[in-house]
Every structure is written in C-alpha cells, then in structure tokens.
Amino acid sequence: MNFHHLFYVAISLIxxxxxxxxxxxxxxxxxxxxxxxxxVLFARYIMWRTNQSIVIAPMPTFEGFWIWxxxxxxxxxxxxxxxxxxxxxxxxxxxxDADKFEKILRALPPEQLPTVDVFIPxxxxxxxxxxxxxxxxxxxxxxxxxxxxxxxxxxxxxxxxEFALSKGAGYIRRSDNVHAKAGNLNHASMLTHGKxxxxxxxxxxxxxxxxxxxxxxxxxxxxxxxxxxxxxFNKDFVQTNLHLHSSTPDEQRLFFDVMMPARxxxxxxxxxxxxxxxxxxxxxxxxxxxxxxxxxxxxxxxxLLRHGYVTRYLNEKLxxxxxxxxxxxxxxxxxxxxxxxxQAFYSDVGPLGPNLSxxxxxxxxxxxxxxxxxxxxxxxxxxxxxxxxxxxAVYIDHYTDIINFQIPVILFNFAYERWVMPAHFIPxxxxxxxxxxxxxxxxxxxxSLLHPYKKGFGVTPxxxxxxxxxxxxxxxxxxxxxxxxxxTLVGIIISLRPELSNNQSxxxxxxxxxxxxxxxxxxxxxxxxxxxHPKKRVEERFTINRESxxxxxxxxxxxxxxxxxxxxxxxxxxxxxxxxxxxxxxxDGVLVSGRVLFSKNGEMRLSFLxxxxxxxxxxxxxxxxxxxxxxARSKNVWHIFKHLGRRAFGNHDSLYxxxxxxxxxxxxxx
Numbered sequence: 236m237n238f239h240h241l242f243y244v245a246i247s248l249i250x251x252x253x254x255x256x257x258x259x260x261x262x263x264x265x266x267x268x269x270x271x272x273x274x275v276l277f278a279r280y281i282m283w284r285t286n287q288s289i290v291i292a293p294m295p296t297f298e299g300f301w302i303w304x305x306x307x308x309x310x311x312x313x314x315x316x317x318x319x320x321x322x323x324x325x326x327x328x329x330x331x332d333a334d335k336f337e338k339i340l341r342a343l344p345p346e347q348l349p350t351v352d353v354f355i356p357x358x359x360x361x362x363x364x365x366x367x368x369x370x371x372x373x374x375x376x377x378x379x380x381x382x383x384x385x386x387x388x389x390x391x392x393x394x395x396x397e398f399a400l401s402k403g404a405g406y407i408r409r410s411d412n413v414h415a416k417a418g419n420l421n422h423a424s425m426l427t428h429g430k431x432x433x434x435x436x437x438x439x440x441x442x443x444x445x446x447x448x449x450x451x452x453x454x455x456x457x458x459x460x461x462x463x464x465x466x467x468f469n470k471d472f473v474q475t476n477l478h479l480h481s482s483t484p485d486e487q488r489l490f491f492d493v494m495m496p497a498r499x500x501x502x503x504x505x506x507x508x509x510x511x512x513x514x515x516x517x518x519x520x521x522x523x524x525x526x527x528x529x530x531x532x533x534x535x536x537x538x539l540l541r542h543g544y545v546t547r548y549l550n551e552k553l554x555x556x557x558x559x560x561x562x563x564x565x566x567x568x569x570x571x572x573x574x575x576x577x578q579a580f581y582s583d584v585g586p587l588g589p590n591l592s593x594x595x596x597x598x599x600x601x602x603x604x605x606x607x608x609x610x611x612x613x614x615x616x617x618x619x620x621x622x623x624x625x626x627x628a629v630y631i632d633h634y635t636d637i638i639n640f641q642i643p644v645i646l647f648n649f650a651y652e653r654w655v656m657p658a659h660f661i662p663x664x665x666x667x668x669x670x671x672x673x674x675x676x677x678x679x680x681x682x683s684l685l686h687p688y689k690k691g692f693g694v695t696p697x698x699x700x701x702x703x704x705x706x707x708x709x710x711x712x713x714x715x716x717x718x719x720x721x722x723t724l725v726g727i728i729i730s731l732r733p734e735l736s737n738n739q740s741x742x743x744x745x746x747x748x749x750x751x752x753x754x755x756x757x758x759x760x761x762x763x764x765x766x767x768h769p770k771k772r773v774e775e776r777f778t779i780n781r782e783s784x785x786x787x788x789x790x791x792x793x794x795x796x797x798x799x800x801x802x803x804x805x806x807x808x809x810x811x812x813x814x815x816x817x818x819x820x821x822x823d824g825v826l827v828s829g830r831v832l833f834s835k836n837g838e839m840r841l842s843f844l845x846x847x848x849x850x851x852x853x854x855x856x857x858x859x860x861x862x863x864x865x866x867a868r869s870k871n872v873w874h875i876f877k878h879l880g881r882r883a884f885g886n887h888d889s890l891y892x893x894x895x896x897x898x899x900x901x902x903x904x905x
Contacts, residue, residue: 336451530575
C-alpha cells in the first residue's frame with residue numbers, strides 16, 4: 236500500500252478528528268461545509284466506480300448483470316444520502332421566538348386571546364387511552380371560554396359520548412367514515428368555529444403550556460400550522476426488545492429532533508397530523524384537508540405551500556403519547572406512512588404538482604421510502620452472493636482500491652452523522668432497526684408503486700387494543716433475519732474452504748468477509764428485535780422524587796413519592812406500614828388511598844384504591860401534563876454494550892432493575 240492509497244483516508248481523518256469537533260452542528264453554514272465535503276467524497280467514489288468497474292463489466296453474463304445491479308444500488312444510496320445532506324445543510328431554532336411570543340400572549344387580557352378548538356379524532360382506542368387525552372386537553376392553560384375540546388368519534392360509541400360530555404368536552408360523530416381521519420377532521424371543521432384548531436391523536440396528552448408556546452407564531456400571516464415533536468411516555472419496540480429501557484432514545488428522535496428542524500430551515504416542515512395548531516382560515520382557503528392520500532398531513536402541507544403558507548416547527552416537548560410497543564403495530568404504522576407518501580407522489584397535488592420550488596419537490600419526494608428498503612436489503616444480499624458464488628459487486632485490482640475510494644466515504648459519513656446528531660445516532664442499533672423496518676416495508680413499496688390506492692387507512696393499535704404482551708416473536712422478521720444470518724455464516728465458512736469456494740476475486744474477498752462479519756452483528760440484533768418480551772408493568776411509571784405527606788393510622792408522616800403510575804406508587808417513609816394496610820398519600824394537594832403491597836426498610840409499594848373520577852383526573856393531570864419526563868437518555872457505548880450482552884446471555888429481570896436503578900434511591904433529591 237502506497238501513500239496515494241492513504242491520502243484521502245488521511246484527509247478524511249484530519250477533517251474528522253481536527254476540524255469537525257471545532258464546528259457547530261447547529262450552525263447552517265458549518266453544516267453546509269460538512270455536507271459539501273461528504274458529497275465530494277461520494278461523487279469521487281461514484282466516478283471511480285463508473286470508470287473502473289462498470290465500463291468493463293462483461294455483458295450479457297450473470298456477472299456483468301450483477302455488477303450493474305450493485306452499481307444502480309449505489310446510485311440509489313448516492314441519491315438518498317445526497318438528499319439527506321442537502322436537507323441537513325440548514326437548521327431552524329424557534330425556541331427564542333416561542334419565548335418572545337409567550338411573553339406577549341401572557342401579557343394580553345384573557346378576552347383578547349383567540350378561540351381554540353381542540354380536535355381528538357378517534358376510531359377504536361379504549362378508555363385507557365382516551366381518558367388521558369381528554370382530561371389532559373381540558374386542563375390546557377387557556378381561558379376556558381376561549382377553549383373547546385371535541386372528541387371526534389368515528390367509532391360511534393355511546394359510552395364515549397357519555398364520558399366526553401361528563402368531562403365537559405364536546406362530542407361529534409358522523410354518519411359514515413369516508414376518507415378516514417381526514418374526513419373526520421373536515422366534518423368537525425364544518426361544525427365548529429374556533430379561530431385556531433389544535434389536533435391531537437387519541438393517545439397524546441398535551442402539556443399545560445402548549446397553546447401559549449405555539450399560538451404566538453400566527454402573528455406571521457404566512458404561518459398556517461405550528462407543528463411540535465411527538466414524544467412518548469412508554470418504551471418503543473427497540474427499547475423494550477433490546478432491554479435498553481433508559482439507555483437509548485426512542486426510534487423517532489432522529490426525525491423529530493434533527494430532521495424536522497432542518498426541514499423548517501427550508502420552509503419544508505410538514506404537518507404530522509397531531510401535536511399541532513392550525514389557522515382555520517388557512518385550511519379552509521385550501522379547500523380543507525386533502526383526501527387523495529392516507530397521509531393527509533403530507534398533502535395538507537404541500538397544498539398550503541402552493542397557497543403561500545408555511546408550516547413552522549417548534550422543537551420543544553409539549554406533549555407525549557404512546558409509541559408502538561409491538562412490531563406488528565409498528566409495521567401497520569410504517570406501511571401506512573410508506574403507502575401514503577407514494578400515493579402523494581402519484582397525486583396531482585403531490586410533490587410533482589404545480590407551483591412548488593425545485594428544492595421543495597426534492598424534499599417531498601418519497602426518496603427514503605422507495606430507495607432505503609432496497610439499499611438496506613442489498614447491503615446483506617451483496618456479500619452473500621459473493622461468498623456463495625464468487626461474483627463480486629465491483630471489480631478491483633487490490634483491496635487497497637476500496638481503502639482509497641470507499642473507506643473515506645464510510646468514515647466521513649459515520650462521523651458526520653455522529654456530529655450532526657450526537658444524541659440520536661447509535662450505529663449498530665440504528666442500522667438494525669432500520670434494516671428490520673426495510674424488510675417489513677419493501678413489499679408495501681412494490682405494491683404501492685404498482686397499485687397505490689389498493690389499500691386503505693390502517694389504524695396503529697395502541698393501549699388495550701394492541702396485541703397482548705407476552706413472550707412471543709414476530710415470525711416474518713425473525714425467520715427472515717435468521718435465514719440471512721445463516722446464509723451469511725455458511726457463506727463465510729464456504730469462502731474460507733478452498734475446496735468449496737467459488738471465489739473469483741481475491742481482491743474483493745477481505746472486503747466481503749469484513750462486511751459479512753458486520754452484517755452478522757446487525758442480523759443478531761434484528762433477531763433480538765423480533766423476539767418480543769412481556770411488559771413488566773400495566774401502566775408506565777414516572778420518576779417523581781418529591782416530598783409528600785403520608786397518612787397512616789390517623790396521623791401524618793413525612794415521606795417521599797419515588798415513582799408513580801396511574802394505578803400505584805412507590806414511596807419512602809421512616810414509619811413502617813404492614814403489607815395489606817391501607818394508607819393515604821398526598822399527591823400535589825389531593826389525598827389518594829392505596830393498599831400496601833410491599834414494605835421493607837421504609838420503602839413501600841402501593842396500589843391505589845377506589846379513586847373517585849375527580850381523583851383519577853387529578854392523577855392524570857399530575858403525571859401527564861408536563862411536570863415529569865420519563866424519556867430515555869443516551870448513555871455511553873459501554874453501557875449500551877453491557878445491556879446488549881445481558882440481553883443475549885444474562886438475567887433479563889436483573890437487567891430491567893439495573894436499567895431503572897436511577898429511581899431506586901429514596902434519598903435522591905426531588
């Protein structure tokens with residue numbers, strides 16, 4: 236290996252080690268410089284690939300055909316990655332604006348604040364889901380005569396009407412369910428009159444200050460929608476199935492915390508259908524919410540852009556809801572997003588329709604949904620084909636060609652993603668979950684491209700409507716991952732046995748083996764992700780760590796609430812209580828009775844008893860409307876590997892306790 240082969244590797248390492256750490260990943264100019272360098276490296280690789288490999292591919296042989304297939308796959312990667320770099324070259328931070336607008340709004344007399352309708356569309360969610368959302372919405376910090384909460388029931392349930400009315404919310408149902416959620420929202424818009432419309436999915440609970448943080452943006456007449464991120468108070472399937480409950484952020488943080496602020500920088504943020512506020516006149520001037528796609532939120536954004544409106548994105552946690560906990564639920568959600576985005580591509584009001592800028596067309600094309608499943612699956616197929624048949628993906632004279640042209644691209648792409656999203660990019664876990672999603676979505680990509688409108692809207696199961704939590708596995712994901720893993724492992728063995736190997740490229744051999752070893756790690760993680768474990772608790776717990784008065788045997792004692800859910804709490808008190816004894820705890824000024832299920836060394840675990848509707852509402856408001864946050868935080872890589880090791884070989888119960896030890900100390904400060 237000569238210096239020429241190491242020159243671009245050395246340049247990349249210098250940029251990665253000495254320059255990137257000194258750049259601000261929130262600065263759009265710095266993002267643009269880094270993105271430009273990455274695209275130059277990738278373009279250099281594609282030019283080499285074209286001149287040194289494609290032009291000499293023997294056609295019409297299988298070998299030549301396969302090299303062309305692999306080259307086209309790399310063009311897909313180049314387009315997808317280039318679009319990603321283009322998107323992330325800008326960034327918008329709306330928090331200072333939100334601070335300014337909130338001060339203005341809170342200084343106004345209540346009668347000068349605008350009217351707001353809160354829409355909670357629902358179809359089949361249970362009371363366990365809807366109760367939180369309705370109670371939380373009714374608790375919004377806004378003048379009560381300026382706020383009306385509406386439950387939009389496409390499930391036509393009399394019990395829900397009675398519940399909504401008993402809480403003081405409005406109730407709307409329609410005679411048919413045409414156009415699913417979009418039709419439901421359009422129907423409600425015709426029957427209500429608030430100046431602004433706040434939309435919440437049925438499983439989301441808003442924080443009290445939601446409206447004061449968002450409504451001020453509408454001082455700009457071009458703003459049609461203010462979108463906020465979706466956060467979750469439960470653990471998603473990645474956190475649950477890998478037992479990384481508090482070690483890694485949820486799967487959607489990359490989109491909401493990194494990509495959406497970047498889209499806002501391009502005026503290309505889009506409505507996500509929930510956790511948002513819209514200007515009613517803007518929606519009405521565009522003819523209501525479009526119904527030509529099952530992702531009505533995307534088409535609404537494009538329609539508003541064509542009429543001169545923009546969607547603003549405030550990257551602040553102002554609500555939280557339920558993430559899909561089961562792989563089946565996630566598949567339904569992602570298939571709907573994929574099909575809807577492709578439907579928009581075919582629509583005359585989609586990204587190829589009139590009156591959009593070139594950049595907006597690019598950023599709204601379904602590039603990710605079409606290309607990513609193909610490229611992620613090919614990443615596993617390419618080395619398998621070589622190991623079994625000896626046919627390489629690329630002609631190279633020596634493996635140093637890969638070091639010279641491809642390694643700089645891989646190194647800098649990895650470093651760029653770590654730099655631009657340091658709290659959201661965990662390479663092995665992100666790659667495994669995205670590849671698993673690709674396997675699920677790929678059939679939908681094909682069917683949607685051929686028959687985009689064949690399948691209708693599918694509701695993501697959540698709460699009690701979701702599959703029951705027990706030890707099980709997702710058969711398609713498990714067996715597909717296992718088959719790919721077995722093919723890869725057997726392929727490595729075959730390639731290492733001269734009497735069995737069909738190796739036609741000694742130069743590509745070390746590349747293929749290294750690639751395959753990495754793929755095996757990814758596939759093992761995919762197998763783990765496919766095995767779904769039972770939930771440890773019925774309700775999600777929040778870390779409280781606040782002082783509280785404990786009433787036992789007619790007297791009050793000083794204690795502390797350590798953690799709590801809707802159905803129980805863990806407390807600490809110096810005074811002993813017997814198991815089975817009924818005591819009362821003060822929850823932010825309201826006494827709630829609970830039976831002691833466990834008592835040892837001052838720590839007690841309670842199950843709440845016979846709560847009145849008022850007490851239930853109080854507990855919901857206390858837990859879910861902004862006081863507490865149980866979101867996972869990114870941990871260092873060794874912490875994550877420790878948990879992955881225990882996931883594979885250790886005791887899962889002890890791992891779960893260890894992952895929650897941050898709330899186990901009764902002496903931690905509140």
